[in-house]
Amino acid sequence: MLQATEEKASGRRALLVSAIYGVWGLVAAALGAPAAVYLLFPPRTKKVEEWIEAGRADSLRLRVPEELVFRRNRVDGWKVTSDKTSAWVVKMAPGHVVAFAPQCTHLGCAYHWDEQKQQFLCPCHTSTFSLDGSVTSGPAPRALDRFESRIADGKILIGAVRRSGHA
Helix, strand or coil, X not given: XXXXXXXXXXXXXXXXXXXXXXXXXHHXXXXXXXXXXXXXXXXXXXXXXXXXXXXXXXXXXXXXXXXXXXXXXXXXXXEEEEEEEEEEEEEEECCEEEXXXXXXXXXXXXXEEECCXXXXXXXXXXXXXXXXXXXXXXXXXXXXXXXXXXXXXXEEEEEEEECCCEC
């Protein structure tokens, strides 16, 4: 009879140990599956160029910069956010616009157009830039960064930002 009781206890113990290992296996699978999906199937990057309408070309005066505000979608993994951003746009000739990124190339401060001096001025460290974005004075190491830009059907379209070369 003692041996039968020990066999029952041994059988119960084996069942409980198996149940504990089973629960551990389920927890490991529940935690490991998302990690495996993330590692084996990374988010797809968008290869299509995105052009955003920033305004009307006929609203710009020739060779007078204007700051245009527009919304741009930003993809971060699976998350898509809509950011409000701006660009300084200059109509250089009829049918041709140039769009500058709104940050100074020195430390990223927001610059503005000085109508009196006919140049872009960064108030942080007094870098100045000409109408074509090149550095005229100050600590800025290079010309203003530019957005790809074009005019289509009378609309100003803004593309990706391109870092400028050295000044």
